[in-house]
Amino acid sequence: MIKFIQKPQGASLAFMLAGAAWFVVGALYGMVSAIHFVSPEFFSNIPALVFGRERPIHVNTMLYGFTGTMLIGAGLYYVPALLRTRLWSEPLAWAGFLFWNITIASGPLCFSFGYTQGREYSEYVFWADVSLVFAVLCLIVDVVMTIAHRREKQLYVSVWYLVAALLWTACNYPLGNVMWHPSTGAMPGLIDSLFLWFWGHNLPGLLITPLATGAAYFVIPRAARAPLNSHTLSLAGFWFLVALYTHIGGHHVLQSPIPNWLKTVSVVDSVAMIVPVSIVVLNLWLTARFFGGRVWSDPAARLVMGGIVWYIVTCVQGPLQSLPFMQRVTHFNNWTIGHAHIAMLGFGGYIALGTMWHVIPLVTGKSLYSEKLVSLQFGLITVGLTGFFVVLTIAGLIQGGAWHNGETVYRVLPELAPYFICRAALGIFILTGALVGLYNLAMTLWRGEELSAEELQRAEEAA
Numbered sequence: 002m003i004k005f006i007q008k009p010q011g012a013s014l015a016f017m018l019a020g021a022a023w024f025v026v027g028a029l030y031g032m033v034s035a036i037h038f039v040s041p042e043f044f045s046n047i048p049a050l051v052f053g054r055e056r057p058i059h060v061n062t063m064l065y066g067f068t069g070t071m072l073i074g075a076g077l078y079y080v081p082a083l084l085r086t087r088l089w090s091e092p093l094a095w096a097g098f099l100f101w102n103i104t105i106a107s108g109p110l111c112f113s114f115g116y117t118q119g120r121e122y123s124e125y126v127f128w129a130d131v132s133l134v135f136a137v138l139c140l141i142v143d144v145v146m147t148i149a150h151r152r153e154k155q156l157y158v159s160v161w162y163l164v165a166a167l168l169w170t171a172c173n174y175p176l177g178n179v180m181w182h183p184s185t186g187a188m189p190g191l192i193d194s195l196f197l198w199f200w201g202h203n204l205p206g207l208l209i210t211p212l213a214t215g216a217a218y219f220v221i222p223r224a225a226r227a228p229l230n231s232h233t234l235s236l237a238g239f240w241f242l243v244a245l246y247t248h249i250g251g252h253h254v255l256q257s258p259i260p261n262w263l264k265t266v267s268v269v270d271s272v273a274m275i276v277p278v279s280i281v282v283l284n285l286w287l288t289a290r291f292f293g294g295r296v297w298s299d300p301a302a303r304l305v306m307g308g309i310v311w312y313i314v315t316c317v318q319g320p321l322q323s324l325p326f327m328q329r330v331t332h333f334n335n336w337t338i339g340h341a342h343i344a345m346l347g348f349g350g351y352i353a354l355g356t357m358w359h360v361i362p363l364v365t366g367k368s369l370y371s372e373k374l375v376s377l378q379f380g381l382i383t384v385g386l387t388g389f390f391v392v393l394t395i396a397g398l399i400q401g402g403a404w405h406n407g408e409t410v411y412r413v414l415p416e417l418a419p420y421f422i423c424r425a426a427l428g429i430f431i432l433t434g435a436l437v438g439l440y441n442l443a444m445t446l447w448r449g450e451e452l453s454a455e456e457l458q459r460a461e462e463a464a
């Protein structure tokens with residue numbers, strides 16, 4: 002046992018494997034959610050699958066369980082690799098793994114029976130919150146000590162992003178989840194919406210975004226076998242993110258009576274987010290400039306590049322929907338659900354998957370069982386997600402337009418039925434993509450060919 006938890010990169014592998022498994026679980030619950038919209042009576046005799054219970058399981062399992070877990074696992078590989086050292090403590094990373102996964106498992110276990118704090122993105126009950134904070138603290142100590150023992154002087158931007166994501170989460174999670182009120186995890190009245198959306202915004206913005214950006218900065222130069230276009234720009238993008246993303250959560254509650262100055266700041270800086278996003282995208286694009294063919298033909302890097310394309314779409318849509326006149330039509334309907342999926346699966350999920358496939362041979366010393374299955378996964382998810390985006394955006398516009406014209410909710414429902422049926426059908430592509438990925442990963446561990454020492458060294462030294 003002691004030998005097992007001290008094995009180099011064991012915790013990194015465990016995180017990625019768990020991420021692939023949570024992707025399947027989350028997709029199954031996503032299908033259950035989608036079926037509810039097609040046929041609300043379908044699961045009516047199963048209390049654990051009531052929409053209000055299983056929807057948060059889908060959402061939390063996807064965000065923390067799939068995207069977050071997989072990106073942390075990849076980070077536990079690339080941080081020591083970039084610093085030319087070993088992870089400071091494998092057992093500590095395993096402790097992080099245990100606490101992190103206890104929280105995620107608490108989703109299906111507690112929400113199914115109605116135990117929840119009932120605030121979107123902050124549903125985990127108090128002990129699960131504590132477990133998540135312990136996990137993050139273990140990881141922070143491990144990563145910071147790895148930095149302290151590094152043999153490489155330069156701190157590449159991926160290291161900045163990973164450390165920052167963990168530090169921000171250690172501060173923001175307890176605050177947004179109001180952990181000093183263990184029984185409710187909430188503040189009274191309107192003020193609670195500010196705390197709630199402080200975390201609801203920082204979960205994508207200051208956990209998933211930095212983890213995914215750091216991972217993309219690791220994979221793209223390696224896949225292109227070219228140096229990063231500009232280290233200065235990479236840090237400029239980082240600091241702009243810090244300066245802007247931290248306080249724009251108000252754009253989620255523009256329709257509520259929160260202070261006007263807060264709405265103004267959040268709208269202006271949401272639009273200004275175009276700056277850090279452009280910096281990241283341009284920097285990575287210019288890195289791959291002459292080697293685009295090489296990057297796109299590598300199945301793992303293709304997923305990361307696909308993630309960057311979705312990042313552009315998300316961050317064109319994001320500032321637009323932050324404008325109050327747009328939100329009058331796009332808020333409270335499926336438009337936002339479309340945005341959430343291209344952001345979380347398109348940007349975060351694609352980069353998580355691509356980085357995982359890129360580092361798995363380095364972590365396990367085995368070649369991938371099948372690169373074709375990686376491409377198949379890319380294809381399946383791309384069909385599903387592109388369809389989701391189109392269908393949900395149209396459904397959102399129908400809803401927004403109707404409500405804007407004073408139409409009642411129930412009269413719009415029949416018009417939405419075809420879109421909900423399409424969403425459920427498209428979900429099968431994403432679920433199949435998740436299953437194909439888990440199968441490919443399991444087969445890589447079981448049947449993947451051992452890389453020779455030379456091949457492994459070549460792979461490690463790429464770029």
Ligand code: HEM
Pocket residue numbers: 027028029031032034035038056059060063064067068337338341342345346350424425428429431432
């Ligand atoms: C099998 C594929 C999937 C299906 C069928 C599906 C379906 C759904 C459904 C029906 C909802 C509830 C929408 C509502 O309340 O109106 C939802 C919400 C959500 N899903 Fe998925 N989903 C899938 C995959 C994913 C993936 C892979 C991710 C992230 C990596 C994700 C992230 C989310 C998020 C963040 C929300 C909450 C959106 C919001 O409240 O704005 N989903 N999903």
Ligand code: HEM
Pocket residue numbers: 121205206209210252253271272274275278315316317318319320321322323328331332333337340341344345348349
């Ligand atoms: C330039 C960057 C972005 C801006 C300005 C932006 C803006 C917004 C706005 C205004 C909303 C609320 C829409 C409404 O309720 O009417 C929203 C929702 C959301 N955004 Fe973004 N977004 C950006 C990028 C991202 C990224 C990169 C992610 C993920 C990593 C993300 C994830 C989400 C999610 C999950 C929601 C749904 C929240 C809910 O349940 O209501 N966004 N975004």
